[in-house]
Amino acid sequence: MKNVEIANLFNEIADFLEVKDENPFRIRAYRRAAQAVEGLAEDIAAIAERGELLDVPGIGKDLAAKIQEYLATGEIESLAGLRREIPAGVIELMGIHGVGPKTAKLLYQQVGVDSVEKLEELAKAHKLGGLPGIKAKTEENILKGIAVWRGGRERMPLGTALVLAEAILEELRPLKEVDEIAAAGSLRRMKETVKDIDILVTSRKSVRVMEVFIGLPNVAEVLAHGETKSSVRLRENIQVDLRVVEPDCFGAALQYFTGSKQHNIRVRELAQRKALKVSEYGVFNEKTNQRGAGRTEEEVYGAVGLPFIPPELREDGGEIEAALEGRLPTLVTVEDIRGDLQMHTTWSDGSHSLSDLAVGVRAKGYQYMAVTDHSKSTTVAGGMKEEQVLQMIAEVRALNKKMKDFRILAGCEVDIKGDGTLDFPDEILRQLDLVLVSVHSRFKMSREEMTARIVRAVQHPLVHLLGHPTGRLIGERGAYEVDMEAVLAAARTAGTAVEINASPSRLDLNDLHARRARELGIAIAIDTDAHTVDQLDYMRFGVSVARRGWLTPRDVLNTLPEKQLISWLEQKRSRQ
Numbered sequence: 001m002k003n004v005e006i007a008n009l010f011n012e013i014a015d016f017l018e019v020k021d022e023n024p025f026r027i028r029a030y031r032r033a034a035q036a037v038e039g040l041a042e043d044i045a046a047i048a049e050r051g052e053l054l055d056v057p058g059i060g061k062d063l064a065a066k067i068q069e070y071l072a073t074g075e076i077e078s079l080a081g082l083r084r085e086i087p088a089g090v091i092e093l094m095g096i097h098g099v100g101p102k103t104a105k106l107l108y109q110q111v112g113v114d115s116v117e118k119l120e121e122l123a124k125a126h127k128l129g130g131l132p133g134i135k136a137k138t139e140e141n142i143l144k145g146i147a148v149w150r151g152g153r154e155r156m157p158l159g160t161a162l163v164l165a166e167a168i169l170e171e172l173r174p175l176k177e178v179d180e181i182a183a184a185g186s187l188r189r190m191k192e193t194v195k196d197i198d199i200l201v202t203s204r205k206s207v208r209v210m211e212v213f214i215g216l217p218n219v220a221e222v223l224a225h226g227e228t229k230s231s232v233r234l235r236e237n238i239q240v241d242l243r244v245v246e247p248d249c250f251g252a253a254l255q256y257f258t259g260s261k262q263h264n265i266r267v268r269e270l271a272q273r274k275a276l277k278v279s280e281y282g283v284f285n286e287k288t289n290q291r292g293a294g295r296t297e298e299e300v301y302g303a304v305g306l307p308f309i310p311p312e313l314r315e316d317g318g319e320i321e322a323a324l325e326g327r328l329p330t331l332v333t334v335e336d337i338r339g340d341l342q343m344h345t346t347w348s349d350g351s352h353s354l355s356d357l358a359v360g361v362r363a364k365g366y367q368y369m370a371v372t373d374h375s376k377s378t379t380v381a382g383g384m385k386e387e388q389v390l391q392m393i394a395e396v397r398a399l400n401k402k403m404k405d406f407r408i409l410a411g412c413e414v415d416i417k418g419d420g421t422l423d424f425p426d427e428i429l430r431q432l433d434l435v436l437v438s439v440h441s442r443f444k445m446s447r448e449e450m451t452a453r454i455v456r457a458v459q460h461p462l463v464h465l466l467g468h469p470t471g472r473l474i475g476e477r478g479a480y481e482v483d484m485e486a487v488l489a490a491a492r493t494a495g496t497a498v499e500i501n502a503s504p505s506r507l508d509l510n511d512l513h514a515r516r517a518r519e520l521g522i523a524i525a526i527d528t529d530a531h532t533v534d535q536l537d538y539m540r541f542g543v544s545v546a547r548r549g550w551l552t553p554r555d556v557l558n559t560l561p562e563k564q565l566i567s568w569l570e571q572k573r574s575r576q
């Protein structure tokens with residue numbers, strides 16, 4: 001399928017147009033088309049063959065022609081022209097928070113910066129100062145941005161790595177030479193980014209398993225190839241290690257390679273007190289060296305006097321103590337989720353109409369959804385004006401009459417303006433079933449200003465939920481400066497819920513903040529922020545953050561059945 005390729009090309013065109021300072025709506029059109037094409041379940045070539053490209057949301061005549069051109073020739077001539085005009089390194093600069101398209105263009109034209117390395121050199125030597133719009137503070141921000149960008153290249157977001165790991169497991173699992181197979185490491189602990197992928201397998205004929213592994217189509221380089229261990233680097237630029245272990249030690253190896261290191265140190269300490277030794281090969285009697293456990297992880301934990309500890313908790317964050325005292329939380333699962341409270345449709349920057357998206361949400365087995373398109377200030381995302389909000393609400397009410405056993409909540413992701421006031425007046429907010437508020441602009445305020453801004457929004461009596469509370473984009477943009485403790489305290493007092501945004505590039509709140517919110521007794525919603533039907537699957541990434549934050553189903557707002565959720569929303573507003 002060429003869908004992802006075409007989506008990448010459209011995004012690349014949009015990047016170039018940004019550097020060239022072209023019309024933002026034209027740029028947005030390319031981004032939306034990229035999103036729509038990537039989200040298609042069907043091969044775009046098949047759609048083109050039937051002459052139905054114009055039926056794809058966001059694809060007009062011009063973009064349809066470009067898709068046709070690419071399918072026919074393997075190239076888009078206008079993109080080739082842009083590539084000749086602007087070096088690729090300039091586009092890379094744009095990926096650094098604090099630079100942006102205008103500055104990237106300026107840096108390139110005025111001082112010949114065409115790579116991140118060059119930019120870093122000049123910023124460190126304070127040689128950017130004289131350029132228009134660049135202050136000492138900007139140089140500092142650029143260096144911070146470069147650090148975040150580098151971090152993003154060394155560690156892969158969980159959302160990407162997990163999909164790659166699952167694809168490998170799917171290839172290997174059906175082999176008759178494979179008995180048991182599982183991914184371990186930080187991936188199994190569902191950390192928000194991972195450095196490499198560790199896979200363990202039991203097999204009586206590992207030579208064949210290793211051959212298939214190093215021959216996978218997306219292997220770029222074989223780093224090691226042996227009978228018990230092989231390592232490859234994938235085209236997506238991540239290392240994968242495959243280890244063969246004995247069936248009797250599978251549990252011990254899984255426990256060992258899942259980590260974390262700190263957690264395993266604590267487990268070994270407990271073992272020592274019982275005169276036992278834990279290794280990747282099993283649990284052994286220190287004196288006789290006889291093996292007592294190792295077949296399963298349950299056995300390993302049991303041998304040292306612990307119940308099974310879910311991988312997401314294995315960070316030495318109090319889970320050993322909780323396990324010893326029998327108070328490990330019953331963590332929330334994807335199956336507990338009964339609805340999704342943030343998503344976007346063609347009312348703003350989503351790919352599907354409200355009714356199409358509702359069909360997709362319902363197919364997940366959910367009882368309800370909140371449609372939360374953007375408000376007017378987010379112009380490039382096609383934010384709704386007041387009259388459109390009213391039309392959207394009318395559409396929701398009409399659709400609800402037609403649907404049985406499913407409820408759409410008319411919501412809106414309302415912009416929090418610079419001073420903490422909201423993008424719509426109260427008479428509009430009052431008509432919405434759910435008001436979600438988020439920051440989408442002016443990220444570089446001081447900590448005091450940003451905290452006051454968000455606290456004010458959270459305290460608004462008509463607001464239900466705070467969206468992506470820190471604004472970070474993993475590997476792209478750090479969190480804005482904000483006193484999260486003060487924001488959470490305000491949310492608690494006002495009875496406002498906070499979001500775990502499940503989009504793999506956000507995962508915001510993160511695990512630690514989510515845990516703190518839980519301690520404070522704040523309701524937490526896990527929302528996908530889906531812009532396509534496919535993105536509704538992001539829920540599992542949000543749930544993994546919740547699990548890492550020790551959340552139980554009772555802590556999560558959208559585990560409530562429909563009626564209880566509706567009364568929660570109503571009660572929130574009547575408490576003032």
Ligand SMILES: [Zn+2]
Pocket residue numbers: 413438440467468
């Ligand atoms: Zn948002």
